[in-house]
Amino acid sequence: MVTTDPGNRDRASAQVLQFCFAAVLAAAIFLLGSTENAAQSTTQLALKPPAPAKTNEPTQVSPGPPALEEGRREDAKTAEDSPRTSSDTEPTATAQPQFRVERMPIASGAELFTIFGRLDGMRAAGQPAPEIPLLSVVRDSLGDNNPENDRLRYLWMLTYMRPTLVKRVLSAVPFLYQHVGNKTPTSSNAPAPLIDLANTKRQTWNNLFWFGLQNVLFDSYGIPLKAATRNYRRNATDYRAAHITQALSILGSYDNLRQRARDESELLASSQMLSDSESSAPNAVPISDVKTPRLADLGSGFTAGEMLEMRARLILSTKLLGGFYGPDWFDFTVIKRSMAATDSIGHNWEMLRQRAETEGLYFQPLTMPDGTATHALLWIAKSDLSQTNRRFGNRFLNISDPWKDHRLRNWTGYSQVRYFDQDNRPTNTGDPQARPIELIPLALYGLDHRKIPALLIDFRDGLNPKKRELSRRFFRDLAKNVLSLSSFGNLPYFVGCKTFDFVTGRRGMDINQPTRLTSYSELKLMLSFNGTIDPGLRNEIEQRLENVSLNPLTNDNQAEIQLARRQYSALLDFARRPDGLAAKIEKDRGAEMTAFRHGSVSRFFFNLGNVLTFGRYVHREQATPELSARLEATRVIRYHTNILVEVAKSSPQAEVAWDIEMVRRSLRALADRGAGASGSAARAAAMIFRQTNDDEARRLCLDALYKINNQSARSELVRLYRLAQPQSEWRAAIADHLRKAVTEDRRMKPAEVKAVLGQVGQP
Template structure:
């Protein structure tokens, strides 16, 4: 029995070590004809390439000009960054389009050595780069099936606690460490994808070149943001717009808050604050400098390092004998930076002290300390060490150990309120953004860029990470592999066909069968997915179901957004969706009925109101009957809407439509069911 258990755990350990975070069929690239590029758009350093995929889809790839990277003579500085697969069902109607996979092309499967290092407990360091990418690149997310990933994560967590943890401390620590590093590696590239999509969206907002609709762009970014939430994958699409807007506001508020904290603290300590901007103009990072002339002037001056989190520069002999990177700036009599040659300008030699991330929660995140390489790394390690020791070794939980809960709550409160850069959330987001900024911005002095890069890479705690110059080469290689995968009939077209046939499953089976098939998918870690046999009839039903979902979502957004529909929305668009759903009421559900009832209450348009009542009558479910009955009750006695809703209720009774027993009795007593 013990040998069997060991064998079983060994098999699962191997699966854990070699399984990719998201898998696609892998096979070596095959030679094939060049894909036809159907359209290209260019704007402000970004280009979008649109390539058709057999079977009715298109691969949309955002290229960026990485001016900050050195390029070989045979290469351009343009690098493929993000690819998205859009399933169009082989037509030009956007109503049945569905976004599928998203690839961050710098996201490659870790090498064998990186995987081994990632399983070593308390190894908080990079161990080298992956030299080349091989095989089909893994997507960071399946936009059409985010719920599946959520349930897989929950199942992995249960498996960890049931199978690996009881087997012994070495297996427990190694497996948890590996999964943590794997998750952080993926999160870093999701952050990169978010930044790239935001920059691309900003670059095309003043033109008509954006291939993505506003809804598609918001959905992609919201789904990527939700990957950080435990149950984020099962959030309803209707909430994505609000979630995206709220998160965008929170990010901007954090950046603005940290900007002021850092600027005020730097100026009060007679240091110089300089924001660093992304290509869209948003300030995500900042550098704090000291003037060489101030070092002599402020000898012995007291230094308050709150929010700066660096050592006193006025007592530092290294700065007095500084032979590292410096810049010469010119300032006027009001201490404002001016151009060289400006009348009355004085020359000042500046020494960089530290570089910070501004959109980090609570406080500016120290990323680079130019005098102490280990300073930011120790601060980043502090929270990770606490988590690894308490969870992996001591098996403590805030939800199961009251003394630990109380102590941890007090510690978190003190470190958070006092601006201490210890036990803070991970710098993963701002770290990834800085790597992208260094790639895109060519305004940095090459020597300074190299210095920042060298120090920044030492901050990373993840053995799976690659440096940003290697990532550019990996992105090119992975894009070539992705194009090859898209060309092969047994590659991306075959996977697209399987995905569609899996999407047909709810059209052919009831709730019990659907639950069974989904459970089988989760229990098999996604290895089994039930697929229907594609027929022209099922393909037509799939097309219609997608269009019904499109119009249902539109009406739900209309119903939630405004107390008066025609003021905010084009009422003709609302009527068109109501007509379509009325004609295809058999595929409409409770969500459609709820949205229709709300629109009836929030519009004064006569035609829209009539369409709403007709829609509620044609949707054959209890929710629609209840909504129709509620409208009947709320309308004045002499209202024509009361009379029309009464007529629809009578017809529903005569046609033996689905009605809740309590509602059926009420309908019979109030409006009757006579013929």
């Protein structure tokens, strides 16, 4: 039945209109919400305001944009978010690991380990990335498979070598702050080690000797000799410190990747076990890992303790008295430096990113193989240069105003083309809404730098970074070498320096700031390892980097690669010769045996003779079966002592933080062979006795103190006796061990024996 009543038709029409209005309103709300979400995401991803509707087509097109890093922050649009458009810079799929360790046995019962690195940044088109030796270390294992008596000896940074005579002379010229060419690898002699890990005290004594010789002798013969010797020592120290920084970066990246690979392997193994347990399911899928390996073999190479020792010794070698620090400082030293680097990188990252966002620039982090962002690039869009009335604040950036720089509008240098959509988000060329934006590099900064990001490269003014680095060096050389001013001996000079440093630091002015040596050294490594940087940009950075260098002793990146290969070949020849590395290790063992035949006074004069003869004289003992056995026992005791020291200072209860069986094993080793242990071993055993509730570990602590039986061990036993409960069985056990210790030690005077027995009673 069809309704023809006019009132009904009006009501039906009204209902239709209401339905249509509701549908339109719902659609409007939906579209409005979508627009707000899009606007919010654009704000979060943009380092600059949205681009205007009209954009100029780029006039300079680079050979190809670089492969772009993935930034760790997602609240701003970074230049590396753009997809690459050049196939030349894409890394080819390969199973070649980022790092691998090669082991070579040596005839004297030692091993030579070498870390090889894959230089993705040096990959040629269509060719695999070259692999070069980076760092070599000798492990003296005494010819057996017992890791407890192993000892690390020499560490070579294969890009570090003795400078030529010409470079030495030029490095002594006062106020010569310029790179003067490269060292050509012509000599086949064995390379000089960067550090002797087994004898760091000797290096510290040498540093103190040269410090005294400089202040007492050289400085008293007039300004020319004073300025020349101080300038040479400063350049030599900086040259060595730069390679120490590179060695630390390599070891840090290798250790981080190894830990990450181990964690991933454990996760994969647990997932595989879960998959095997569910393999009866019809849709079970096996788990496999097809990613390119970052490390060749987790089981080979260095132990965690050896990695810690190498990194700590390298860090301590840059300090005046660092060689006197013992193994109990290793963990603290490495953690302190790692935390300082993490804080500096995070602080400078955020500061530089915010400044780039404020000034309308693009921020691109550059990373090492382990993903650590050590440097960053700032870019500017050429299409935005029409904003000539825009204000620019160079605080923390320390570059000139790009908006008023007419050279950028007619830029003929390096540039890249990136593609963005209408919302200013990175996209690819296949997007129909993609628009090209030509980006011009402005500056490169080091993030691992105190206070502010360190300006390393200014693409418009090559002298800008050098002038800033030169300011501190020139002022210090002028004050100390010419005017003979010292912060300790001249109060006005001290106050003026502190005031100037405070003002420039607060204002973010890169004048008279700490040296960029660390950032420059890490930049060389990053350029070699990072395969996502366009070759044209890399060449531009490397050329400008050498122009900024102040040290005549340095070499450029390509020369150091050739040096590494040549020096590794020379090191292998030296290791294969019977009179080479094997004989050197045997001599070092003879020097290590000196402590078994001579007291502390004699050893002091032996070391003094070594220092006064510039390392020529080294006292050594002739190896005998008895001395060799004592050498092996001493190393084992030192190994377990280091473990117990770490246990004693790490936790108020040993069995909570440590495997108690491992602690017992170390205590048992001291109880069996600890007659020559040091006072630190006795203090560690006594501390563990107070910290643990394990009865067997406590008994082993008392046995170890009885076996050590030196002044420190007896003092610790007396202290434990006083702290024990009067009627406890442990008090009786302590008294029994103390009585046996004092009665069996023939070196103690009768009065001392009587005093101890008077406290614990006669047996």
